[in-house]
Amino acid sequence: MARTETAAGSKSQQSYEAVKARIVDGTYSPGYRLVLAKIAEDLGVSVVPVREAIRRLEAEGLVTFERNVGATVAGIDPTEYLYTMQTLSIVEGAATALSSPLMGPSDIARARSVNNEMRACLEHFDPVRFTRLNQDFHSVLFENCPNPHILDLVHRGWNRLASLRSSTFRFVPGRARESVEEHDDLLRLIESGADADTIERAARLHRSATLDAYLAQSGARPSEETP
Amino acid sequence: MARTETAAGSKSQQSYEAVKARIVDGTYSPGYRLVLAKIAEDLGVSVVPVREAIRRLEAEGLVTFERNVGATVAGIDPTEYLYTMQTLSIVEGAATALSSPLMGPSDIARARSVNNEMRACLEHFDPVRFTRLNQDFHSVLFENCPNPHILDLVHRGWNRLASLRSSTFRFVPGRARESVEEHDDLLRLIESGADADTIERAARLHRSATLDAYLAQSGARPSEETP
DNA sequence: GAGTACGAAATCGTATACGAACCCTAGGGG
DNA sequence: CCCCTAGGGTTCGTATACGATTTCGTACTC
Numbered sequence A, B: 001m002a003r004t005e006t007a008a009g010s011k012s013q014q015s016y017e018a019v020k021a022r023i024v025d026g027t028y029s030p031g032y033r034l035v036l037a038k039i040a041e042d043l044g045v046s047v048v049p050v051r052e053a054i055r056r057l058e059a060e061g062l063v064t065f066e067r068n069v070g071a072t073v074a075g076i077d078p079t080e081y082l083y084t085m086q087t088l089s090i091v092e093g094a095a096t097a098l099s100s101p102l103m104g105p106s107d108i109a110r111a112r113s114v115n116n117e118m119r120a121c122l123e124h125f126d127p128v129r130f131t132r133l134n135q136d137f138h139s140v141l142f143e144n145c146p147n148p149h150i151l152d153l154v155h156r157g158w159n160r161l162a163s164l165r166s167s168t169f170r171f172v173p174g175r176a177r178e179s180v181e182e183h184d185d186l187l188r189l190i191e192s193g194a195d196a197d198t199i200e201r202a203a204r205l206h207r208s209a210t211l212d213a214y215l216a217q218s219g220a221r222p223s224e225e226t227p
Numbered sequence C: 001g002a003g004t005a006c007g008a009a010a011t012c013g014t015a016t017a018c019g020a021a022c023c024c025t026a027g028g029g030g
Numbered sequence D: 001c002c003c004c005t006a007g008g009g010t011t012c013g014t015a016t017a018c019g020a021t022t023t024c025g026t027a028c029t030c
Helices: A004-008 A011-024 A036-043 A047-059 A078-102 A105-124 A127-142 A148-163 A173-191 A196-218 B011-024 B036-043 B047-059 B078-102 B105-124 B127-142 B148-163 B173-191 B196-218
Strands: A063-066 A070-073 B063-066 B070-073
Touching (some): A011 A036, A036 A047, A047 B047, A078 A127, A078 A148, A078 B078, A105 A127, A105 A173, A127 A148, A127 A173, A148 B078, A173 A196, B011 B047, B011 B148, B047 B063, B078 B127, B078 B196, B105 B173, B127 B148
Antiparallel strands (some): B063 B070
16 A cells, blocks of 8 residues: 555645745745645645644744744845855855865766856856756755754755745846856865865855845845835 | 733743753753653643644754654764764854954953853862853853854754763863863953954864864764864 | 564544634724 | 724634554464
8 A cells, every 4th residue: 555645754744845845936935924724724734733844944944933923934134144144154164165075076077067057057147047056066065064964054044045035046147157266166176185174264255255246236225025 | 011921932932941941951861752741741731832842852953753653852872972063163163253353351351250260160170060161151252143043053052962961071181171271262362353264263173172082082983083 | 482463552643622812993082 | 183992803822632653562373
């Protein structure tokens, strides 16, 4: 008897994944009000597992929850954005540094290939694809990180950014070109067996530069659009 | 009207804090089986809020949870310990570096005073007090960190270590003396307005040294080495 | 005596129900 | 005209109940 339900896991788990997916892929954008009863009905479960799922998402920072008021998809307060990027730069830098000694030639080749695709995207101006490839590139860099805690923190940061992407993943052409060059620099560093500190610093600076570019472009004004 | 009930919070919040406190203070030691119904009865609430509390603690790494089996206080697998310490060294290093420019003379004085108390503890051999003072010292160093995400990660790491303390917070006299000296070094660095990178590295190395001392003493052989 | 099959007890997972807190609108008084 | 208050509706928070799953003890077979 193929009980796929067992593999899929509990309804709480299903709910968690379903809501998370909707947040990350943008179905529920920041500010969206998450009503327990409504989600429960949509998913065909009761409110108890949904509530649990929402609280887990809250712990990951994807959702804000207020007692007796309810949950909303976490927003894009510029300060919060700064904090998220700063945290990500730290944990991703560490993850990349820890991962780099474990990267084989095939990993480096794959990263380089992705980066070349990104360069191509610059020619045809394909920001959507560029963004996805950028994530792929960084994934290759840090996925070998042997410390699962750090890896988890990196993934949370990326999910958080993805949930905000409509407003914050704006394509900054000048920065994109720089970014691709820095990727090559990073790969060369790793290939040459640079020490962990150097790689960590380079990876961190790479992200900080992206943050700076974003701040410079958006000015003090964060893009909060609610059509 | 004073609305203090928000802080006291829901029963879910109460349960969370109660169970967390028992884990951190050692009432529930690693491996302890957390039976929902029993905890619910102890706290005078029903199982629903307790379940939610347990899942939150799971997200923080204090509890392991297995579907249809139950929850236990997270254990002390040496590999896991290495990961936790490594992660803590990274986030605490960053927190200290971000915090240091915001530390005033009074903060430094307080840290120094705590460190002197620690030195005194070395004379009378008071490991329990030494451990608590050590936490106080580091708290002063990173509590000014303006990034709440990083601060939260640091607190989680400390809680996790506290929950394991019976086995892992072993007092290593030689290391303790070194530790106190390093604390003074750190304070001097901060006082002299050293740049963030320097402070971060020093703070991180300080923790790494503690980890190394623990590994050397316990003879645990983790699956990988940190350079 | 060892291994297996079965059954009872314990515990988890979720649905349902109901009370409590909050928000929003309407109406009266200053 | 504005502020304050009252009421209803919506949504959350938790208790209770019951089905589902695992675990463990016991008896039976080889």
